[in-house]
Amino acid sequence: MSRLERIVKSERLKGKRIIITGCGYKPLKHIFYDITTGEPSHDSIEVEGQEMKLNIGSAVAGVLALNSATVHMVSRSEGKLKNIKKCLAEFVDDHLIEYSALDLLDEDQVKRFVEHLPRDKPIYWVQSVGLGAGSYKLKDDNPYLPIEKIPLELIEKESQIVLRATHLMMQELLPTFREQDETRIALITSMSAIRGYSYGATHCAAKGAIDRYANACMLGLYKENIFVTTIRPGGVDTGMYDNPVVQEAVKDAADEYQCDWRNKGIRLAPPTAVGEAINYVFTTPAHIPSLNLVAKGQFPNEGS
Ligand SMILES: NC(=O)c1ccc[n+]([C@@H]2O[C@H](COP(=O)([O-])OP(=O)(O)OC[C@H]3O[C@@H](n4cnc5c(N)ncnc54)[C@H](OP(=O)(O)O)[C@@H]3O)[C@@H](O)[C@H]2O)c1
Incomplete structure (x- = not known):
């Protein structure tokens, strides 16, 4: 039984429309395991007979829809969004799952998307866009590089996209958020914003930038009942670590924290765990400014 099927359904987010930017999946190429239960740490869907690893955005969509939110998934790949909807509809009401295919870097497309969003429900937002699915092709899918191997282009792309x-x-959603009694926003940054390693000159720098952006939004908007939470996941099992080159690089990073992944194995959190964290953040009466989460067995160093 998949982890999504085991999540207890609730109505806690009923009547909310949650935009989730950055929904997709990747073909499964490697299996990682939970350190205590021994079960695989990815969350999967099957597409045309092939097992795919859900990324963070798609898993968050599944969890929030299980809590009765209307989720509106966004990425550039219409085909992928359609497949995710079809698979999630096995667990949740089909009408709770909406999607739009657009390029989030294109000003006109973003404006049009926001203009046409239905306004029948309060709108919340989860931002989970990343480089991984082809915005920029990373050599060996590996953003963890020693300084002398970091291409200039990667510095530009990682920090800008x-x-x-x-x-x-x-900017486009703010006028709508300002009209609502209450708005919740989760901006996914990364533990790499606050947990350094020597291969992090681009990745930690880029995550640090979006993390500070999220912090500024939080401080600038809470007086208008727009509650921003920075979500900092450590390594999550979305396919990003399936390449052996990436695995070697993160073992080196773990070594710097005396975390023995070389002998004990790499430990990654399931993306549905990020979904459960965001479900909590969106439904608790408090405003949670930021939330850090790492897999069991993953160096949990904060501010280091
Ligand atoms: N996985 C981890 O271990 C981990 C840990 C901490 C933080 N994070 C961060 O969390 C975020 C999500 O991670 P992930 O592993 O789920 O990443 P992912 O699989 O690479 O997902 C990124 C998503 O963004 C979409 N996207 C990229 N460029 C876009 C554009 N211009 N317009 C619209 N959509 C676009 C991609 O879909 P299309 O290419 O189909 O458009 C894809 O669905 C990333 O920012 C990542 O750095 C990940």
Whole structure:
């Protein structure tokens, strides 16, 4: 039974429309395991007979829809969004799952998307856009590089893409958020914003930038009942670590924290765990400014 099937349904987010930017999946190429239960740490869907790893956005969509939110998934790949909807509809009401295919870096497309959003329910937002699905082709899918191997282009792309996409959408949605009694926003940054390692000159720098952006939004908007939460996941099992080159790189990072992944194995959190965290953040009466989460067995160092 998949982890999504085991999540207890609730009505806690009924009547909310939650935009989730950055929904997709990748073909399963490697299996990682939970350190205590021994079960695989990815969440999967089957597409044309092939097992796919859900990314963070798609898993969050599944969890929030199980809590009765209307989820509106966004990425550039209409085919993928259609497949995710079809698979999620096995667990939740089909009418709770909406999607739009657009390029979040394109100003006109973002404006049009926001203009046409139905306004029958309060709108919340989860931002989970990333480089991984082809915005920029990383060699070996590996953003963890020693300084001398970091291409200039990677410095530019990693720091700009997510920040630009987040800011564009934030500016377009703000007038709507300002009209609502209450708005919740979860901006997914990364533990790499606050947990350094020597291969992090681009990745930690880029995550640090979006993390500070989220913090500024939080401080700037809470007086208008727009409650922003920075979500900082550590390594999550979305396919990003399936390449052996990436695995070697993160073992080196773990070594720097005396975390023995070399002998004990790499430990990654399931993306549905990020969904459960966001469900809590969106439904608790408190405003949670930020939330850090790592897999059991993953170096849990904060501010280091
Ligand atoms: N996985 C981890 O271990 C981890 C840990 C901490 C933080 N994070 C961060 O969390 C976010 C999501 O991670 P993930 O592993 O789920 O990443 P992912 O699989 O690479 O997902 C990124 C999503 O963004 C979409 N996207 C990229 N460029 C876009 C554009 N211009 N317009 C619209 N959609 C676009 C991609 O879909 P299309 O290409 O189909 O458009 C894809 O669905 C990333 O920012 C990542 O850095 C990930």
